[in-house]
Amino acid sequence: xxxxxxxxxxxxxxxxxxxxxxxxxxxxxxxxxxxxxxxxxxxxxxxxxxxxxxxxxxxxxxxxxxxxxxxxxxxxxxxxxxxxxxxxxxxxxxxxxxxxxxxxxxxxxxxxxxxxxxxxxxxxxxxxxxxxxxxxxxxxxxxxxxxxxxxxxxxxxxxxxxxxxxxxxxxxxxxxxxxxxxxxxxxxxxxxxxxxxxxxxxxxxxxxxxxxxxxxxxxxxxxxxxxxxxxxxxxxxxxxxxxxxxxxxxxxxxxxxxxxxxxxxxxxxxxxxxxxxxxxxxxxxxxxxxxxxxxxxxxxxxxxxxxxxxxxxxxxxxxxxxxxxxxxxxxxxxxxxxxxxxxxxxxxxxxxxxxxxxxxxxxxxxxxxxxxxxxxxxxxxxxxxxxxxxxxxxxxxxxxxxxxxxxxxxxxxxxxxxxxxxxxxxxxxxxxxxxxxxxxxxxxxxxxxxxxxxxxxxxxxxxxxxxxxxxxxxxxxxxxxxxxxxxxxxxxxxxxxxxxxxxxxxxxxxxxxxxxxxxxxxxxxxxxxxxxxxxxxxxxxxxxxxxxxxxxxxxxxxxxxxxxxxxxxx
Amino acid sequence: xxxxxxxxxxxxxxxxxxxxxxxxxxxxxxxxxxxxxxxxxxxxxxxxxxxxxxxxxxxxxxxxxxxxxxxxxxxxxxxxxxxxxxxxxxxxxxxxxxxxxxxxxxxxxxxxxxxxxxxxxxxxxxxxxxxxxxxxxxxxxxxxxxxxxxxxxxxxxxxxxxxxxxxxxxxxxxxxxxxxxxxxxxxxxxxxxxxxxxxxxxxxxxxxxxxxxxxxxxxxxxxxxxxxxxxxxxxxxxxxxxxxxxxxxxxxxxxxxxxxxxxxxxxxxxxxxxxxxxxxxxxxxxxxxxxxxxxxxxxxxxxxxxxxxxxxxxxxxxxxxxxxxxxxxxxxxxxxxxxxxxxxxxxxxxxxxxxxxxxxxxxxxxxxxxxxxxxxxxxxxxxxxxxxxxxxxxxxxxxx
Numbered sequence: 013x014x015x016x017x018x019x020x021x022x023x024x025x026x027x028x029x030x031x032x033x034x035x036x037x038x039x040x041x042x043x044x045x046x047x048x049x050x051x052x053x054x055x056x057x058x059x060x061x062x063x064x065x066x067x068x069x070x071x072x073x074x075x076x077x078x079x080x081x082x083x084x085x086x087x088x089x090x091x092x093x094x095x096x097x098x099x100x101x102x103x104x105x106x107x108x109x110x111x112x113x114x115x116x117x118x119x120x121x122x123x124x125x126x127x128x129x130x131x132x133x134x135x136x137x138x139x140x141x142x143x144x145x146x147x148x149x150x151x152x153x154x155x156x157x158x159x160x161x162x163x164x165x166x167x168x169x170x171x172x173x174x175x176x177x178x179x180x181x182x183x184x185x186x187x188x189x190x191x192x193x194x195x196x197x198x199x200x201x202x203x204x205x206x207x208x209x210x211x212x213x214x215x216x217x218x219x220x221x222x223x224x225x226x227x228x229x230x231x232x233x234x235x236x237x238x239x240x241x242x243x244x245x246x247x248x249x250x251x252x253x254x255x256x257x258x259x260x261x262x263x264x265x266x267x268x269x270x271x272x273x274x275x276x277x278x279x280x281x282x283x284x285x286x287x288x289x290x291x292x293x294x295x296x297x298x299x300x301x302x303x304x305x306x307x308x309x310x311x312x313x314x315x316x317x318x319x320x321x322x323x324x325x326x327x328x329x330x331x332x333x334x335x336x337x338x339x340x341x342x343x344x345x346x347x348x349x350x351x352x353x354x355x356x357x358x359x360x361x362x363x364x365x366x367x368x369x370x371x372x373x374x375x376x377x378x379x380x381x382x383x384x385x386x387x388x389x390x391x392x393x394x395x396x397x398x399x400x401x402x403x404x405x406x407x408x409x410x411x412x413x414x415x416x417x418x419x420x421x422x423x424x425x426x427x428x429x430x431x432x433x434x435x436x437x438x439x440x441x442x443x444x445x446x447x448x449x450x451x452x453x454x455x456x457x458x459x460x461x462x463x464x465x466x467x468x469x470x471x472x473x474x475x476x477x478x479x480x481x482x483x484x485x486x487x488x489x490x491x492x493x494x495x496x497x498x499x500x501x502x503x504x505x506x507x508x509x510x511x512x513x514x515x516x517x518x519x520x521x522x523x524x525x526x527x528x529x530x531x532x533x534x535x536x537x538x539x540x541x542x543x544x545x546x547x548x549x550x551x552x553x554x555x556x557x558x559x560x561x562x563x564x565x566x567x568x569x570x571x572x573x574x575x576x577x578x579x580x581x582x
Numbered sequence: 583x584x585x586x587x588x589x590x591x592x593x594x595x596x597x598x599x600x601x602x603x604x605x606x607x608x609x610x611x612x613x614x615x616x617x618x619x620x621x622x623x624x625x626x627x628x629x630x631x632x633x634x635x636x637x638x639x640x641x642x643x644x645x646x647x648x649x650x651x652x653x654x655x656x657x658x659x660x661x662x663x664x665x666x667x668x669x670x671x672x673x674x675x676x677x678x679x680x681x682x683x684x685x686x687x688x689x690x691x692x693x694x695x696x697x698x699x700x701x702x703x704x705x706x707x708x709x710x711x712x713x714x715x716x717x718x719x720x721x722x723x724x725x726x727x728x729x730x731x732x733x734x735x736x737x738x739x740x741x742x743x744x745x746x747x748x749x750x751x752x753x754x755x756x757x758x759x760x761x762x763x764x765x766x767x768x769x770x771x772x773x774x775x776x777x778x779x780x781x782x783x784x785x786x787x788x789x790x791x792x793x794x795x796x797x798x799x800x801x802x803x804x805x806x807x808x809x810x811x812x813x814x815x816x817x818x819x820x821x822x823x824x825x826x827x828x829x830x831x832x833x834x835x836x837x838x839x840x841x842x843x844x845x846x847x848x849x850x851x852x853x854x855x856x857x858x859x860x861x862x863x864x865x866x867x868x869x870x871x872x873x874x875x876x877x878x879x880x881x882x883x884x885x886x887x888x889x890x891x892x893x894x895x896x897x898x899x900x901x902x903x904x905x906x907x908x909x910x911x912x913x914x915x916x917x918x919x920x921x922x923x924x925x926x927x928x929x930x931x932x933x934x935x936x937x938x939x940x941x942x943x944x945x946x947x948x949x950x951x952x953x954x955x956x957x958x959x960x961x962x963x964x965x966x967x968x969x970x971x972x973x974x975x976x977x978x979x980x981x982x
Contacts, residue, residue: 356818363818367811370804377804381797388790395783402776405938411945418952425959542823549826550977557970564963570956577949578957 152185152255154270156248159240162200176200177240179247183270189262195271203269203276204247210265210278211254216459217529219452219537220260221253258536347527353534354457361450368447371440375433382429389422414574421570425563432559439555442548446541453537460530463523470516477512481505606632606701608716610694613686623647624686626693630716642717648673650715651693653727657711658700663872663925664932665706666940668699669861684846688854695858763878773937774870781863788856795849802841809834822980829976833969844962851958855951859944866940873933876926883919890915
C-alpha cells in the first residue's frame with residue numbers, strides 16, 4: 013500500500029557529485045592508510061546525495077568477517093563503485109554499524125534484479141513481511157515528467173486566455189491487462205480529478221489513496237516552476253500509490269487513464285454532478301411522501317454522498333484531526349466490531365499526527381546540531397590559519413595544530429549529522445504517509461455510512477408506502493362496488509412498492525459489499541502498516557546507531573591526539 | 583585547585599608538592615545565597631592551604647563575595663603593571679539567571695581558577711593584597727572594598743574609553759596616520775594587532791560553542807517529545823509493533839537525559855574555557871592601555887623637561903634670581919622623568935615575559951578543553967550508538 017513513493021527517486025548523478033564531496037574532504041593523511049576508514053568515508057560521501065533526491069536508503073549490513081561484505085548480498089552491490097573490492101581486501105573486522113553502508117538506492121537496479129515493485133524498506137538479509145501476496149513478480153512503474161503549457165482550443169472568448177499544464181505520464185509494466193509494456197500519455201490535472209472521482213464511485217468502501225489538492229490559485233502562480241514541480245511530484249506519488257493498491261491497480265479507470273491517448277474517456281464530474289443532482293432532488297421528495305419512483309441503479313451511488321465525498325476530501329485534507337464522529341451524518345451503525353475498529357482508527361490517527369509532528373521537530377533539531385557543529389568547525393579553521401600566520405612562539409603552532417584536529421573532526425561530524433538527517437527524514441516520512449492515508453479510511457467509512465443511510469431511507473420509505481396502501485385499501489373497501497380512482501391509486505402504489513423493494517434489495521447488497529470492502533481493506537491496512545512501521549523503526553534505529561558510531565570514531569581520534577593534555581592536568 | 587610552587591618560571595603545572603616544597607593552594611567552594619531581594623548575593627568559602635612564611639598559618643578559611651574578587655583584581659592591576667592579570671567572570675546583567683544553579687557553578691569555577699592563577703604567578707603570588715584577600719576577616723574586607731573608589735577602580739566606562747582610543751590609534755597606525763605619542767615599535771604593533779584580531783576570532787568561536795550547548799539541549803528535548811509520542815502510538819498499535827514503539831520511546835527518553843547531561847558538560851568544560859580565553863585577551867588589552875598611558879606620560883615629561891632646560895638656560899644667561907628655583911624644578915622633573923621611563927621600561931620587560939607565559943598557558947588550557955570536548959562527544963556518540971543498537975535484536979526478531 014505504501015511502497016509506491018519509495019520508487020519515486022530520480023537517477024543519482026553519482027560520479028559528478030562524488031568528485032564534489034571528495035574535494036571537500038579535509039586534509040587527513042591518516043585516513044588513507046586505513047582502508048576501512050577511507051572506504052566508509054567514501055561511501056558516506058556518496059550517501060549524502062540522498063539530500064536532494066527522493067532516494068531510499070538501505071543499510072547493507074556488513075557480513076561476517078570471512079566474507080567480503082561487498083559481494084554479499086549480490087542484489088545490493090553498488091554498480092557504480094567497482095574500486096570497492098580492492099579497497100576492502102585488506103580489512104577484516106567484526107561487523108559494526110559504522111561500516112554499514114548507507115547508500116542511495118537505485119530503483120532500476122532493483123527492478124532488473126528482483127522485479128519486485130514494492131521493495132519497501134526491507135533489507136535483503138532480514139526478511140520483511142510480505143506485503144501483498146500477488147505482487148511477487150508483477151509491477152507497474154509510473155513516472156510523471158515533462159510539464160508543458162497548452163492552450164484551451166475552443167470556447168474561449170479571449171483567444172489565448174485559457175492555458176493549462178499537461179504532464180507526460182509514462183508507464184512501464186508487465187501486467188497482462190495492459191496493452192504493451194511501456195506507454196505514455198499526456199494528462200492535465202483536471203483529468204486526475206476525474207480519475208479520482210470515478211474511482212471513488214466505483215470502489216466504494218476501499219481505502220483509495222487521496223489525490224493531490226486542487227490548489228485554487230491564480231493562473232500566474234499556476235505556471236510558476238516551483239508550483240508546477242510541486243504538483244508533478246504530488247501527481248507521481250498519487251499515481252504510484254494507486255498502482256500499489258492491489259485492487260485499484262487493476263481498475264479500468266486507471267488503465268484508461270494511463271493508456272488512452274488524447275482526451276480522457278471518462279465522464280467528467282460535471283456530467284455526473286447533474287445526474288447526482290437529479291438523484292439528490294428525488295430523494296427528499298420520496299421522504300416527504302410524493303410517489304416518485306427510485307430507479308434501483310441510482311441507489312448504488314449515495315445521492316447526497318456523491319457531492320459530499322468531494323467536499324469531504326477537501327475538508328479532511330485541511331484538518332486531518334477532524335472530529336471523527338461530528339462530520340458524519342448520525343447513522344445507527346449496528347456492527348459493534350466496526351464501531352470499535354472505527355474508534356481505533358481515530359486513536360491511531362491522533363497518535364500518528366502527534367508522532368509525525370514530533371518527528372519533524374526531531375529532524376529539525378538534528379539539522380541544527382549539524383549546522384552549528386559545522387560552523388564551529390569552520391571558525392576553528394579560521395583561528396588555526398590565523399595562529400599559524402601570526403605565530404611567533406612554538407606554543408602557538410602547537411595550539412594551531414590541536415585546533416585543526418578539533419576543527420576537522422567538527423566538520424566531519426557535521427557532515428555525518430546532515431547525512432543522518434537525510435535518512436531520518438525518509439524513514440520517519442512513513443508516519444506522514446500513513447497519516448495521509450487516514451483520509452482514505454475516512455472516505456471508505458463514509459461510503460459505508462452513506463450506503464447504510466440509503467438502505468435505511470428506503471426501508472422507512474417502504475414502511476410509509478405500505479401504510480398509505482393500507483389506508484387506501486381500508487377506505488376503498490367501505491365503498492360498495494369499489495372506488496375506481498382509489499383502486500387505480502392502490503395499483504400504482506403497489507407498483508411503487510415493488511420497485512422500491514427491488515431498490516432496497518440492491519441497496520442492501522451494495523451496503524454489504526461495501527462492508528466487506530471495509531473489512532478486507534482494514535485487514536490489509538493493519539498488515540501493511542505493521543510491516544512498514546517495523547521496517548521504519550528498524551531503518552531509523554540502524555541509521556542512528558551507524559552514524560553515532562561514525563561520529564564517535566571521529567571524536568575518539570581527536571581525544572587520542574590530545575590525550576597528552578589529559579595526563580598533565582591535575 | 584592548582585597546587586603550585588614558588589618558581590621563577592611561573593609554570594602552573596608543577597608536581598604535587600611534598601611538605602618541604604613551598605605551596606599555595608586555594609579552593610573557592612560552597613556558594614551560599616545571602617541577603618534578601620535586590621540586595622541578595624552569593625558568598626563563597628575560600629580555603630587557603632600554604633606553607634609560605636608570609637602567611638598566618640597552614641590553613642585559612644574566609645568568606646568572600648564577588649566584589650571582593652573584583653577588589654583584588656583591581657589592586658593587582660594597579661600594582662603589577664605589565665602583568666596580564668587573570669580575568670574575572672563577568673558580572674551578570676540578567677537578573678533571572680543571577681541565581682540559577684548553572685550560573686552559580688560556572689562563576690564558582692571561574693573564581694577558583696582566577697585565584698589559583700594568581701597563586702601560581704611568580705610575581706603576583708607575592709602580593710600583599712593577595713594575602714589580605716585570603717586571610718583578612720570580613721569586616722576588614724568590607725572596609726577595604728568600599729574604599730575602592732576613584733583611584734584604583736577602573737570603571738567599565740573608563741575601560742571602554744581606553745579601548746576605544748586604543749582601537750582608533752591602532753587603526754590610525756594601520757592607515758598610516760602618524761600620532762606623536764605612540765610607540766614606534768613594529769613588533770609591538772604586530773602584537774597589538776594580533777591581540778585585537780584574536781579577540782574577534784575567539785568571540786566567534788565562543789558564540790558557536792554556546793550555540794552547540796543549546797543544540798544539545800534542543801536535541802535532547804525533541805528526543806524526549808518524540809519518545810513520548812512513540813509510546814502513545816505504541817499503545818494504539820499493540821502487539822509486537824506496539825512493544826517496538828514503546829521500547830523506542832523509552833530509549834529516546836533515556837538518550838534525552840544523556841544529552842542534557844552532555845550539554846551541561848559542554849558548557850562547563852568547553853564553552854567556559856573559550857569564554858575565559860576571551861576574557862584573558864580583554865585583560866591583555868587593559869594592559870596594553872596601561873602601557874600606552876605609561877609611554878605617553880614618559881613622552882610628556884620628556885617634552886616638559888626640554889622646555890624647562892631651555893628656560894633654565896635662558897635664566898642662567900640672564901643671571902636671573904629665579905635660576906635657583908628653576909634648577910630645583912628641573913631636578914625634580916628630571917627625577918620624575920627617570921621614574922616614568924623606568925616604569926615604562928618595566929612594563930615593556932614584564933609584558934615580553936608575560937606574552938610567552940600567556941601563549942604557553944593558553945595552549946595548555948585549550949589543549950585540555952579540546953580533549954574534554956572530544957572525549958565528551960565520543961562518549962556521547964558511543965552511548966547513543968549502544969542505546970539504539972540494543973533495540974535491533976528485537977526488531978530483527980519481529981521482522982523474521
